[in-house]
Amino acid sequence: MPVQGLNPIVLCLLAMWRILTPVLSHPKFNHCHQVHENAVCNNARLSSVPEGLPQTLEELHLNYNQIKTLHDKSLLPYPSLITLTLACNDLEKVQSKVFEDSKLLENLNFANNNIYIGYEETSVALRKLPGLRFLDLSENKLNDEMAFTLLHNLSTLEYLNLSGNLLQRLDETSFRDLHNLKELDLQRNIMFEIDSAFGGNPKLQRLNLAFNILPCLTDFHMTQLVVLNASYNYIEWFISRQDLNDTFKLETLDLSNNRLLFFPFLPSRSKLQNLYLSNNLLRFYEHYADNNTLQNSSTSVEFYNLKKHIKNVTVEIWDESLHGDISSLDTLDLRRNQVEYFPNGFIQKMPLLSRLRMSMNCLETLNLTSEQFFGSLYELDISNNRLNQISVDDESLTTLANLTYFNLSHNDLNELPVGLFSSLPRIHSVDLSYNSIGICQPDERNINASSSSSCLQWSNIDSLRQLYLKGCNLETVPNSAFTGLSLTHLELSDNPGIDVQNSLQCLSRTLQHLGLGNTQIQDIDLSRFQTLKSLNLSKNSLSHLPHSIHDTDLKVLDIRDNRLSTIPSDDAHSLASKLHLIFLTGNTFNCCQTQWFWTFEEARTMNMVGKSDIICEHQSMLHRVQDSHSLDCSDAEESIVWYILLLVPICLFLSGISIVVFLTLKPKILQISIKKKYLRPTPY
Template identity: 70%
Template structure:
């Protein structure tokens, strides 16, 4: 199944708790539930941090309240805080000394607020968190320049959520200080260009760019990535930089785009899951035989928008450009325009276990000549144009589950 969105730091939907906590002599009404060293003060009609909580509180949840400003003295009484969540408030800014006594804070959730208003002062506050590892700034109406300022000098960040903002274009300055970044969620923005945005993040392993406006991904050279989700964009071309290094990529989700052809994958990779459903994917070599003329081109050039540097040229009609698919276990090609499998294409995937080909344009399928792997247990070829399927006795008696459905 396709790659889903990255897991948020904390959920906003939490129950309302009103309990009695012991005071010096008599019980007092508290808006918080205390569980060990956690104080859950969600949906409690608060506009300031409650006083009187245990001094050694390590987790403080203040989601669904009415905060507008987190003031300099708000957290002075809780020096042991490791996790703070203020999601789903009306928070406009954090005063510059908010975290003067919060040196242990590792996880900060500020999702679904209005930080676009006071992002400059908030940036000063964030700089005073030397051990911050997880930061959620999703749904704060943040523009490109706001994010660049907010993230300055946050060198310890490992997880960052910027989903649901107003980012349009990222460049080499956007995340230049985030050298420890491992997981980045940028889904549901309005991005149309990436220009060296991740060159300063050598440890980045999981990147979510789903639901944006990217037109193509060329010169892909992020060898350290393990999971890349660029589904639901407008991508017509995916072209990897032909490096000698082995790409660590295991899952690539390009579903729900406008891909014209099978992606140009790395020459050396560990790719296991490739999701290409709901595109316009076709293969190349029959186009070369039937569609090219003496005057037609066999190459296409892609230009970087910045000074036309690092031009990428791809040779069309070369089925060798499929790249390394020897580790593929799942290939999802549902809802494309595939008419045939190139010679030897199936044989390049000896570990393939699931091949989903429903709603394509296949007319014939020869299971014998294609030499499907013995590990293949699911083949969905429903809703194609099949008029002939050839299989030997061994294949007909195998454990392969074949879905044919309706064919014309």
């Protein structure tokens, strides 16, 4: 009977065992998130490929796990696999037979592992993938020999990433088996030589050589290449082969952050659209041709071993043909170089140029008439140069009809052509910051638009939306200065003493950003500025916020470097309900009045930039506001009461002493006063 009584319990336990057994046998399956035929098992602390996933699986992501060896037969349950990623696993070895049944695998990611340890066996495994197209071996500590071994006979490969390894020197054997390669990433290695490394890759279109130590790129003849990134190297010379009749397909060439001394010797036939040359030592040398002071100096350069069939080539350093074909150029970036002028006809060679970036060079003059810019130009940045003169005529202003962005900030300009901006029908943004150019009074008019003036009129420029006049030594702004404008951005900071209250009211319906930092402003009426989103009031010695701020819909407020000691509770709640960013550093707040800080801290949509650097003062010591809750502010409140209690008896005591001393020195006064009050004659 007892045995029979246990039968139901045993049956229940057996049923539970059958349910739990498959779950317990494959606990790692629960760490994978499945969507259709994809399984994502990242950050699951797996030490091997999980089992129990569908056999029809096409993508398996195992990134950020603890798989050190990819064992044979670990992929056997997934014959339909197309994509496998094992990035960041400390993977050391892939066994040779692991891919025997993965005939459909095309994409393989082994990034950020230790493949260098078992690279030989891994190479055998890779050769058994007949359709491999994408391979990522970045950051695996691979040297030249290891990379060559791993890539042997991978003829189907189209994309290869070898960035972040230890490659030093490439030659014609490095990628000779990769006949279908279209994109190659070699950035962040330590390569100093790439001699004929890409001769066996006729389909290569995108090549990234950034962040290496290449000293030069000579004999460039990769006509099929579309994008070449060789930025952040030590390149002094870029020389393309000039004797080829084929048109180069190169569209983007990035040689920024190198040591270029000369403008690159571009192909004589090309489709180049984007040329990035910023942060080099580049300049033009055309004026040396007629410079008598350099008679004993060489005006030519010899290039040795450019091609195998000639010994050297001698060229004149100002030869215009060296610039190559730049007729298709759309963007030319020459920022942070040493350019003093443009060679004759240089700008005319670029009829499609739309962006010219020339900031941080050595230009002293700009003659828009002689340079003959084309109508395609819509961005012109000549900021941070030495410009002291700009020359134009009516025809050149007409040519610049499509110019939208014009930056002349940080130059030495004291005068500008009167119609320089008002004659540009599509001008959208103008930056004249840190030049000594004023704003004209209404009666200061010049008939000739090309004549120069120390002030400009900005009214009635229909297309203008952004105007930056920061640090222009402005003192007086006429009330009608911005009449007829629809500005969204106006920057007037760093103009101490400027009075703009009346001139801004005409912008109340359109203005979104207003900069008034370091203007000595103490109050401003913003109640009508319903579209204002960003306000800069930094460096103004403000002791309180303008009340009209609460009538706006501000999202960004900069009140750094003022004299704020606290922010009233009502103001704090009002700002916290609408602001997204607030800048408060540089003020010394009262540590015992920091409720505003916690109001801002609790606001979910608000961010106090640099909140750990916001300071307050307590008992002549500075603290971080976010630590002010640990300070004892009760002493500060009670000390006033104690001071009063101590001072009252002291004052009474001193007063009594003074009276006694006075009466001691003048006793007759007391006697006389007593006689007058009490000793009166008695009537009979």
